[in-house]
Amino acid sequence: MSVEILDGATIVNFLQDEEAFSVSVRNRFARLDTDNDGLLSYAEMLKELQSLRVLETHFGIDVEPDPDELAQVYESLFVQFDHNLNGTIDRDEFKKETRQMMLAMADGLGFVPVQMVLEEDSILKTAVERESNKLAA
Numbered sequence: 001m002s003v004e005i006l007d008g009a010t011i012v013n014f015l016q017d018e019e020a021f022s023v024s025v026r027n028r029f030a031r032l033d034t035d036n037d038g039l040l041s042y043a044e045m046l047k048e049l050q051s052l053r054v055l056e057t058h059f060g061i062d063v064e065p066d067p068d069e070l071a072q073v074y075e076s077l078f079v080q081f082d083h084n085l086n087g088t089i090d091r092d093e094f095k096k097e098t099r100q101m102m103l104a105m106a107d108g109l110g111f112v113p114v115q116m117v118l119e120e121d122s123i124l125k126t127a128v129e130r131e132s133n134k135l136a137a
Contacts, residue, residue, distance in 0.1 A: 004128045007113045008106035014127035015102055024126045025095045039088040042078050049074045
């Protein structure tokens with residue numbers, strides 16, 4: 001993990017670079033697709049959903065979430081990705097929903113830079129690195 005500075009423009013610019021975004025999504029999807037069938041099951045997607053720590057922190061302080069509530073949140077997020085509701089997520093569904101979530105994040109961040117802790121192999125980290133490389137060039 002690393003602490004990075006980003007804003008909504010960092011994310012929007014990355015999403016507008018269709019090639020960079022597609023490669024990043026393809027790589028993330030491949031890491032999650034542990035059985036290599038080209039689809040993400042709930043079990044495969046669960047680790048990714050858990051990494052979001054949706055209810056496990058309150059203003060940066062770890063809290064013990066209700067397990068039933070947490071399970072409902074994860075199931076709801078999975079359905080958000082599973083556009084055709086067939087119980088699996090294909091790469092196109094994953095890409096579309098990832099784009100939507102990143103646009104929502106960009107909208108929420110606005111254009112004021114913020115510090116954020118990012119995982120090294122995350123799509124957001126890739127967006128920050130892309131911006132840094134463009135600025136350095």
